[in-house]
Amino acid sequence: MQIKLRNPKDVMKLSKLGCFHQSKLSFLRSFLKEFKNWNYNRDLFNLDENGYGHAVYSFNKNSRTYSLICFGNKIDDKERSDRVIATKWDAAFALYDGIPSKKDIERLALNVPKQEVGRLSYKELTLSRANKSLRVFNHVIESLSNGKQPDLEKLYKVGYLYRTTAVYGSGKFGLADRFRIKNREEIFGPFRLEMMLVYLVRQFTFDQVNHISKLKNPKKAVELDRKICRNLGIGNSTGLGMAPFIVNHPTLLNNWIEARENALASIRKIKNVKNEDFILFKSTLLKFKENLTLWNTESEFQRKKIQGLILDLKKIIHYLDIKDQLADNYLFNEIYIWSEGNLGDECIELIVSIMMEPYDEIVEPLILKMSSDEEKYFDIPCDRTVHELRNILESNYNEILRIDFKKKENNQNFWFISKNKEEPRLSNRHLETGSELEQPLAIARDIKKLYENISNQKNSMKIGKFLSENNELRHIVRRAFIIEKFPYSEIQDNTIGCKLMPIDMLRLKLSFFGAVKFDPRSDKWLRITMFQGAPLPDELESFNDQWIYNTIN
Amino acid sequence: MKSFSEIDTISKRASRALGYSWGISEEIGKNIRLLEMFGLNGIKNFNAYCSVFKKRKFQNIALIAKKNYSKTSPFCPITTGVNFLDQVTILEELTDLEFQNVGFPLLFLPFVSRASEIIGKKIFLKLDNREFLLNFNQSIFTNFLNNEIIDNSKIINIKFLTNKDSFTDNEWKNLLNLSHETFVDESEELKKSAAGAGLTDND
Known part of the structure; x- marks a missing residue:
């Protein structure tokens, strides 16, 4: 059965990334195993x-x-x-x-x-x-x-x-x-x-x-x-200190997401799901639901998401109760497709994470691919042509190219480094000073700028020649050639628009760390918990790999 | 001691502060890190360059030719380097290049080192009386071992070296024969029994 990886244009939306949950791929879990x-x-x-x-x-x-x-x-x-x-x-x-x-x-x-x-x-x-x-x-x-x-x-x-x-x-x-x-x-x-x-x-x-x-x-x-x-x-x-990291390390970001997407695709391809694997999946989901009462937050934004998750968990558990009695081929594929049609992102991404639980043999080889030798992809292939660059932009950024950055709301914020603390900050360019010192994190805007610029250039022009006259776009040309090889390397959203929720960027990274109980304290910072339920250091030799879902009482 | 990561970040930000684009600043960050890793004085030379950047006029170069002369102000090592890197696949066909009057030429060096990796050829660079052999950006072999800041070079010669063995056939043969002494001479019996594959593959 052919299962395609999920489309980066869907997966890499910030609202989606901001719903990611920890999984077997998460760094704190793989650290304990190692x-x-x-x-x-x-x-x-x-x-x-x-x-x-x-x-x-x-x-x-x-x-x-x-x-x-x-x-x-x-x-x-x-x-x-x-x-x-x-x-x-x-x-x-x-x-x-x-x-x-x-x-x-x-x-x-x-x-x-x-x-x-x-x-x-x-x-x-x-x-x-x-x-x-x-x-x-x-x-x-x-x-x-x-x-x-x-x-x-x-x-x-x-x-x-x-x-x-x-x-x-x-x-x-x-x-x-x-x-x-x-x-x-x-x-x-x-x-x-x-x-x-x-x-x-x-x-x-x-x-x-x-x-x-x-x-x-x-x-x-x-x-x-x-x-x-x-x-x-x-x-x-x-x-916010954590937010620029995922923009500044595109190949690393790709490797994290691609591991997750490959895990999902491999699981959906399993024709005969063993009963014990399905039981582990379902029991883990039930444990998660039980512990959900301990996910406390005063954030209205997160509360709404949790409420939606509770309702969706009821739906999926009811669906699985019926499914339980069926012996379908490609059971996890069916569950995934049903989830996409019936559940919100918070629950879909939870299900993606929990589906990995029975499958060490799928997940563990992927963990080894989650690092990146970033230097290898730094040089720009200057002998490529403007025509090729245009194709890359059109096929990888087509939604971003539709954003109108002349509209104030799409160009509202700018990222900068605070002089006092040398830490990243986000501010409104129309109200605050300092936007002339903006950090290169407005990828969507700069991609659009690049696209508009090359539309006036000859198709056959070499990138080296193009850059000799347009070096202000060099950082973004580099990124475009990275996304060609690494489809999940880029957030497919506007990181300077008025609707930006920076905590979505933080949650993406923290979910890969293995954090739980996301508790936003504003749109710019949050609290989380790590290693809750984990074995103590003198118990590491033998522990239940699903410790993160252990019922706390 | 500063870490290479700090050297990269600070050089990148300093370049941006001079007015370079983010993309070029990224290149400079990587380059200063590279120089320091290879034991050359990247920070010292870059700092000297930054301190005269606004006072001293540098000549920019867009398309690099076989011979590049600037009679008035010196060539800027950064724009010369960036363009060298971007055009190297064309430039290597020229076999050798000459630059006269380049400011702070040590800052030009890492671009050439990286170009050596891109084209897969060693590059020999002579900076007045200082010699550098750039080995695919894996190492730099040089006779320049002091801490001086080089604020200008009269002539830089660059030679793209052809990929060829650095030894004679005889020298290779000697080692090959020696290496054969680790092998076992096969008897007729061993020829039949020790190979994994069948003796005939026509079945």
């Missing part, structure tokens, strides 16, 4: 009665060691901010390549808590910081030190003890460049070291509350129940 046979250790734990000090955790196998160095810091409540403008955090972390010496820890103690204004070295791989969730942190300590487990309703409503507010890697602030480590098999999947950092931070948060509680009341204190720990993750607050 590292399940590594030795985990808590090498050093040097915290005082308030949880301030430092600790070291590591994963090692054969001659390779990765060590997380954690620094617990004292800050005033009023200094605590999840925004990138903050300068102090409750804890700061660096993932070190190898076993850190005392000197390394001393050096890092001077730099890691300072984050962006500190300096790291090529021996450090990732950098992060996190703040306590004031809603639950003190409650947990209070309870544990009095010999009780915390109020689960209160705890699970939040879902974590700490929230990270940024995780940096790939050469930022002096960290190791990607090229130094890219050939290590264990980190072949994207963002694997960032995932490792977040995962080990999660363990630090449990150890820290246990430690503080114990010292507070040595006779009465109890440890946080392991089952409760498992049901807690790490929170994350993410703003």
Whole structure:
């Protein structure tokens, strides 16, 4: 049976991308699978009665060691901010390549808590910081030190003890460049070291509350129940900083989406779906539905989506109850086609994710294709012709070419880098100053500009010649030749229009990380949870691969 | 120490601040990173170029010819480099090129290095008395090992090298014979039994 990949013009719409859910392809899940046979250790734990000090955790196998160095810091409540403008955090972390010496820890103690204004070295791989969730942190300590487990309703409503507010890697602030480590098999999947950092931070948060509680009341204190720990993750607050990434890394974006699309197509092509595979799919869907009550948000935008999802889940479960009794060929294809005709994007994309659950043999080879050697596609093929370029634009961007950028609402916003924080921002060009320093993230507008320009050029003109007179369009010519090879490399939407929801861009990326419980706090930033339900580091050798759907109660 | 990623980003942004298009700024970012990776002073030379950019007049070049002379102001290394890169598939047919009076010529070098990869040929570049062998953008072999900023070059000669062996047939034969000593001489019996395929393929 022939199943085509879904059309990039549909998949790459921001409203669609903003409905993506985590899946077996997600980086935090593939990280756990990769590292399940590594030795985990808590090498050093040097915290005082308030949880301030430092600790070291590591994963090692054969001659390779990765060590997380954690620094617990004292800050005033009023200094605590999840925004990138903050300068102090409750804890700061660096993932070190190898076993850190005392000197390394001393050096890092001077730099890691300072984050962006500190300096790291090529021996450090990732950098992060996190703040306590004031809603639950003190409650947990209070309870544990009095010999009780915390109020689960209160705890699970939040879902974590700490929230990270940024995780940096790939050469930022002096960290190791990607090229130094890219050939290590264990980190072949994207963002694997960032995932490792977040995962080990999660363990630090449990150890820290246990430690503080114990010292507070040595006779009465109890440890946080392991089952409760498992049901807690790490929170994350993410703003616009993440949005340009998916525009600036087109081949990487393509490889993530293409892996997802290939997985879906392969599953739809299965003629005889085994009963146990169908049961796993359906039971996972039911577990997701059960946990949906824990997806809390005050965002009207997200609430509406969740309400729609609840209704759609009822519909699909009813449909599957009937389907259950049929022995159809190409069962998952039928379910997918039915979903497209009857459900909203939020539920369709959930179903795409859950369909992958029974199929390790399909998903795992795809995970290995989710990185990208971006340098390979940087050079522009200057011996191609304007005619070929025009064909690429017409066949890959035809909807974008219909946008009228002379209309104010289609050209409303501009992306810029804040001088204060060196972070991306979005603003209204008609109301604010600074649009002359716009970042090259208005791809749709620039594609249209390029198309209009080449319509006046000779078909036979070589791109090299065209560029010698039109180098202001060079960045967009490069992209056009990338999309020719990588059909999912481009967001098929206007990233500067008045209807833009930047959080759709964030959700796309975060879903590939494996984040859940998207909780938009505005149209520009959101909170999420990672690793909730995940096995603890000393349980990695054998764990249920569907842990992310485990029922939390 | 700055990471190469930081070098790329800062060079790209600085180029944009000078007024280069985003596309060219991207090229410059990659190039300065490349120079630094190859152990050449990309940042030093680029910084020197940036500091005189607005004061000093540079000549732009659109179509590159076999001989390129600028008697008044020096050629801009960036536009010369970009156009060299974009036109290299045509330029290689000229076998060798000459540029007279190029400003900050080290900034021109990475464009030529990348061009070497695009056309799949090594390129020999002579910058006054400094020599560079550009090996498919995988490495640069040079006699230029000091930290100096080169703010101008009188003459740059570029030669596209033909892909050919760097050794004699005899030298190759010697190694080939030596390598054969790792093989086993097959007896008649082994010829019949050790091969995986059938002895006749006519069935």
